[in-house]
Amino acid sequence: MSEKMLPIALSNRHLHLSKKDIETLFREGYELESFKYLSQPGQFAAVEKVDLVGPKGTIKGVRVLGPARSNTQIEISLSDSFILGIRPPVRDSGNLKNSPGVKIVGPKGEVDLEEGVIIASRHIHMHTSDAEAFGVTDRQVVKIRTFGERAVVFENVLVRIHPTYALEMHVDVDEGNAAAVRNGDLVELMLE
Structure with missing residues (x-):
């Protein structure tokens, strides 16, 4: 993984x-x-x-x-x-x-x-230290892959970086249910 x-x-x-x-x-x-x-x-x-x-x-x-x-x-x-x-x-x-x-x-x-x-646009909150570890910059657009029976790749995911943010991706209920994800499931950030 x-x-x-x-x-x-x-x-x-x-x-x-x-x-x-x-x-x-x-x-x-x-x-x-x-x-x-x-x-x-x-x-x-x-x-x-x-x-x-x-x-x-x-x-x-x-x-x-x-x-x-x-x-x-x-x-x-x-x-x-x-x-x-x-x-x-x-x-x-x-x-x-x-x-x-x-x-x-x-x-x-x-x-x-x-x-x-x-x-709301799908987005990721990242602390500045997370952004460094992931190799991304503020307002960068990335892809996210989910796992499981209804795995999808979310495109157009906005990265938002701030020293007060905690690492977490947010999608609305429609998107989450379509991908059969639950709060706290791990997803993968994909860089091209």
Whole structure:
């Protein structure tokens, strides 16, 4: 087996909220409560959930991730987009320009989001030391091979490097299920 192995994780639908939108949805001065910490340092799944309402349907109980961000961002799968009736682009986190919006419904209010819904690009978080060991650079695009009965090669995988990141590849639930991978399975980074 290759020395270029790393864990994969499936990212379910979720959203990151701005402080302003947290206060609109929950109440003034509200702080998100941590439900569990995520693999990336400082990031957590919050206790709070909201409903997403699109032109064709609603998805109830969507988990909020913390901490608060400067802009509200919703990450869904292609399957989710059919339920909502919107056509979000596949984008890197934070690239929200000209993406569709939805209504976010919380216990104390609603936010009509003008833009901010994306299907997150598959990507790898790497600490700077991992990047050196793997021989890759920030924003490099690589391939990842999975193993097992439904093994696939994921192309167009963006490498994101930062000294606070923990090594992990992220795909959405649709992609992970298609490849029959589970959280923590090892996958292989392929350099051409």
